[in-house]
Amino acid sequence: MGFATADQAEAAFYAAFEARDLDAMMTVWADDDNVACVHPMTVPLAGHGAVRVGWKSIFDAAGKFAVQTETLSLQQVGDVVIHCVKEYLTIGDETAPRPPILATNVYRRDDAGWRMWLHHASPIQVGDTRPAVMH
Amino acid sequence: MGFATADQAEAAFYAAFEARDLDAMMTVWADDDNVACVHPMTVPLAGHGAVRVGWKSIFDAAGKFAVQTETLSLQQVGDVVIHCVKEYLTIGDETAPRPPILATNVYRRDDAGWRMWLHHASPIQVGDTRPAVMH
Numbered sequence: 001m002g003f004a005t006a007d008q009a010e011a012a013f014y015a016a017f018e019a020r021d022l023d024a025m026m027t028v029w030a031d032d033d034n035v036a037c038v039h040p041m042t043v044p045l046a047g048h049g050a051v052r053v054g055w056k057s058i059f060d061a062a063g064k065f066a067v068q069t070e071t072l073s074l075q076q077v078g079d080v081v082i083h084c085v086k087e088y089l090t091i092g093d094e095t096a097p098r099p100p101i102l103a104t105n106v107y108r109r110d111d112a113g114w115r116m117w118l119h120h121a122s123p124i125q126v127g128d129t130r131p132a133v134m135h
Numbered sequence: 136m137g138f139a140t141a142d143q144a145e146a147a148f149y150a151a152f153e154a155r156d157l158d159a160m161m162t163v164w165a166d167d168d169n170v171a172c173v174h175p176m177t178v179p180l181a182g183h184g185a186v187r188v189g190w191k192s193i194f195d196a197a198g199k200f201a202v203q204t205e206t207l208s209l210q211q212v213g214d215v216v217i218h219c220v221k222e223y224l225t226i227g228d229e230t231a232p233r234p235p236i237l238a239t240n241v242y243r244r245d246d247a248g249w250r251m252w253l254h255h256a257s258p259i260q261v262g263d264t265r266p267a268v269m270h
Contacts, residue, residue, distance in 0.1 A: 034208070036210070036217075036219055038219065038257075041257075041259055041260065042259065043207060043221070044237070072178060072179050072181070073169070073179050075169045075170075077214065078213060078215075079212065079213065080212060080213075082241060082252075082253055084171055084173065084179045084181075084255070102173060102178060102257075104239055104253065104255045106217060106241070108212055117212075117217075118210070120219070120239045120255050122237075122255070122257030122258070123176065124178060125176065
């Protein structure tokens with residue numbers, strides 16, 4: 001079962017993330033071998049099963065946290081929507097969010113509705129400084 | 136003018152990157168306000184003009200380098216192709232590649248052919264250690 005819009009899928013993604021609710025998280029993802037999920041500083045997890053294992057290990061390790069997002073860019077072509085968002089995580093009892101994480105989120109529509117197919121999250125800042133990375 | 140396949144667009148992207156050829160690079164990108172390019176540890180550059188400025192500043196600053204890629208995952212739905220690739224850069228006269236960069240590359244097909252719409256590159260390793268990043 002998918003969602004009526006990509007925005008609704010994204011809202012469910014971040015709600016499940018914040019709630020550390022693995023089943024809710026995995027209903028957002030397409031049940032397909034080709035979905036891909038990149039957590040910060042890691043290689044992609046490919047396929048619904050591997051993506052589930054990745055989120056389980058994160059949720060098992062995490063205490064409570066809150067997530068705020070800011071959309072930076074948005075593309076839609078036919079049955080594909082791509083969002084680039086900044087994620088601001090506030091962890092435990094901290095009073096201010098950590099430096100933002102940048103995420104590219106890809107949603108696709110099929111007969112069931114909109115679901116997530118790719119999440120690529122990466123740091124914008126590591127530690128106190130922004131290292132110069134050649135690219 | 137686009138390319139006959141997404142793979143050809145990707146080959147042209149990395150050839151232009153390695154050659155530090157700005158005009159060749161920008162022919163790979165769709166001429167559209169909605170394209171987005173994320174260089175490591177930075178926020179997205181949105182739109183063809185901003186993406187061009189970003190590549191120009193990289194090419195102006197860079198000496199020679201070589202790029203090898205390894206495809207990690209691949210999705211195609213209709214007129215959209217998404218690749219996750221590891222990029223191995225060998226810089227100047229160094230004899231071994233730097234730690235890999237992970238890139239999500241999105242290609243779209245229109246009447247002109249396949250072109251790049253999104254490039255999100257991020258480090259897998261910063262410095263000598265892989266920092267634990269909460270996510």
